[in-house]
Amino acid sequence: MIDGNGFFLVGQLGKEIDIEEQTELKSLQVSRVGNFFFDGNGNLVDHNGQSVYGFVPPDAGGAIVYDKLGSIKIPKDADGKPLELGSITIDSSGMITGIDDKEQIVVIGQIALANVPNPSALEKSQGPYYRMVANTGTITANKPTEGSTGKLITNGLEMANVDLANEFSEMITTQRGFQANGKIITVTDEMLQELINLKR
Secondary structure: OEEOOOEEEEEOOOOEEEOOOHHHHOOOEEEOOOOOEEOOOOEEEOOOOOEEEEEOOOOOOOOOOOOEEEEOEOOEOOOOOEOOOEEEEEOOOOEEEEEOOOOOEEEEEEEOEEEOOOHHHOEEOOOOOEEOOHHHOOOEEEOOOOOOOOEEOOOOOOOOOOOHHHHHHHHHHHHHHHHHHHHHHHHHHHHHHHHHHHHO
8 A cells, every 4th residue: 555645557568658758657547556466477467457567677687767667577587487486575665576596686676656746636437547637737657755655555455534334323423413403493492482372
């Protein structure tokens, strides 16, 4: 989950996005739902199969490039198959690493977070996704912990901020209070009517 104001960037597999190009960046969608996993082809995807975008090494063992976004995926071996990695972890800065069969640390990539200046202007799409449109402002793709995007909390999942049980309890209490006040007004009205009748 994201502890901050950022959004995950997701989209179709295989795009390469120049982070300086707003048109390219806005071709992706944003989401706050972070239940990700690696599929059978080594691609980091969400529960709907959308590819998760971030900063990735251009080749196995290379340094991460921070001027472009790409689909995060496990590097391939000489046969073109995803490396067999163990102990895959994601830290609070979004860095994803694994351990290969030689006990070497392999950098898979770093999850990017989108900073959206005007999040209320995001356009709702299907499921947990939002589209970035013209009046959302200038979007930037950042490393987690940069700016106001926030950090990642691994093994955590953001939930709705509405407690239905509590809201129902409060609604019933308010309804009972309204009914009691209505009864008081009715009784007071009857008492006033009796006083007027006595005076006559």
